[in-house]
Amino acid sequence: MLLPALAVTLVLAAALGSVAVHPAVTLRVVLSRLGLSGGPAGIADIPASAVNIVWNLRLPRVLLGALVGASLAMAGTAFQGLLRNPLADPFTIGVSSGAAAAATVALLLRQLAGLNFPHMVPLFAFAGAVMALFFVYNLARIGGRVPVVTLLLAGVVVSSFLSAVISMLMVLAAQNMHGIFFWLSGGLMMRSWQHLWLILPYPVLGGAVFFAYSRELNILLLGEEAAHHLGVRVETTKKVLLVTASLVTAGAVAVSGMIGFVGLIIPHAVRMVTGPDHRVLLPASALCGAIFLVWADVAARTVMSPQELPVGIITAFVGAPFFISLLRRKKNEIRF
């Protein structure tokens, strides 16, 4: 049911924008480009500008939004399950900040020092994400558990510190500030097929690892000792999953900056419907995250058209109230 919804979302989102293209036209462009309906001849009646808008501007952006949304939702699901903490997501626990700070360093190195290699930004982001996670996790851990309160506090501390680092880097590199700022505030504008291919491996591989470990994620909800008794290699599993979640987050941050709250609200909303079984929860969250972020991006493009907003602003407007309502709920209602 979610798959068709995603397909409809992708087509509609590609159609909507400051220059509206009829969804039917959009669909025909997409299908013909995919070689499914008559090839280039089938769209001879459609103006080249419309084809260009749909295929070269909108579609990569929409697909990228879907991938980023899926990445963040999966990473959030994994963090929440692993830490047995319903308020964990890449953003609240500082992993996004770590990725962003390191990615900023990578961008500056590229622009100022001319250093460049394939996947440079995502790999820097990954290293930053893992380091931030390491700090937050060890700060927040009390006797083998990671309580909600200390996790959030540690996340806030590390995030604030990293924001300061990013600000400092931007001041040092004043002439490049605008580009970095735009990227940081979480946007999908000016993204091309190239970006899409860059990020694609991360959610695909990450998703495969998550799915392979979904039974372990379920069992870990019983507690680490109980998981040990059920034959789970707890420490190994935790490391694999934390690193994978950081990697997936890093990929998303590298192409779209800091988009908050997707990893928090999507797993929650989906869990209310599917229950806590990660074998269902993970794919469902990925699809819902994709759909959610694509529509958030449509809003970002159209609400103040022709002016575009960074999509991170939209997710924050939706996510922050949700986050507050979660915090206000009694603790035992949001336990696993």
Add this chain to the structure above:
Amino acid sequence: MRIEAVNLKFAYGEKTVLDGVSFRLAAGSLCALIGPNGSGKTTLLKILSSVLKPARGRVLLDGRPLGSFAPRELARTLAVVSQGGDAGYLFTVEELVSMGRAPYLGRFQSETASDKEIVRQVLELTGCLYLKDRLVSRLSGGERQRVSIARALAQQPRVLLLDEPTSHLDIGYQREILDLLKQLNMAEGMTVVAVLHDLNLASYFAGTLFLLNKGKIEAAGPPSEVVTAEHIASVYRTGVLVTPHPVLGTPHVFLLPVQRGLNSRKNYRVHVLAGGGSAGELLRDLAEAGYDVSAGVLNVGDSDWEAARALGLPVVEEAPFSPISPARHAENLSLVREAKAVILAEAPVGHGNILNLQAATEALRGNTPLFIMEERPARPRDFTGGEGERLLRALKQNGGRVINEKARLYRALRELNSGDQLNQLQNLPGLTVDQERVV
């Protein structure tokens, strides 16, 4: 499966928790770990389940070191039910219990029909089938405990370890869970080791007990050898009475009253003629109130005798189930003469102890106040064919004061003590207040 522990040592930082624990537990044993708080029971269980690694020593399962089992292999061999049951509040009972099959499933394999059948069977066995679609967060304490046991059984283990499976449960649930474990042990030959807090439940339940104290095994063996007054007194530092369970014959522990300090002593001798469990409470109350209490003639092993002994009271004692001999009767008479008041407890009267009634007449003869306890006058207590009845009646007619509740006795004794004028009281018409009740 046989479990062996060899010289296990464990410390949390500086604090030594296990200090050389060794034992050998035969396959199919039903074992309870008992001991005071902080004696190392839970730590031992965690070492047996490989959650904690001992600083020294090792655990062997059927002769094979615990550390040589791969995690999933161990999970197919040994299952653990932790205190309070499993978390996993958002899962349904069936989902939770199905997790017990995880050690048998490959990474991308889902449960087969036979896995589902096993889950159904353990749910049925633990009486949880009707709960299968309920959320774990909606279960009561006893239900959660049972579901946890079902999850452990779904692992089809040969060893089952449980940490206080009955804590915070009412007696009905306690029994249900222990009986279930016993049944599993009997039917499947599963080796079961449970940490239990309650000594009586442990004796009721287990075939083998390990009594831990300060990180060592103080006593090991069947309940009758481990749960003894001596062991309990030394480990728990409190006086107890251990008597066989009236039906099962397993040891049963009762708290005993403690002797008070000397400062509340009234230096006032009260002699109690008792027997047959008629005066335990009375002896305790009097001793606690500070009277110099003596008792007689009691058969060794009688519960009044146990009570008097625990309280450290002087007792004239006779061999078990033997009639009072002339020598013991004479001793009893001398204690009656020394007393300032004599109490005839509401003991059954038989040919063996009718001399205790004789001794009561000695009190009247010496002008010592005699109190005849009659809290339950409707209950037949004469088993001598009339002789006892006749003597009792004579005692009442000759100045014995009938008391129908203990509080009245204590008030009368207090009055005697404060006035300390026996003769004066003797002459008071009030001494026979309950005359209307005299037959």
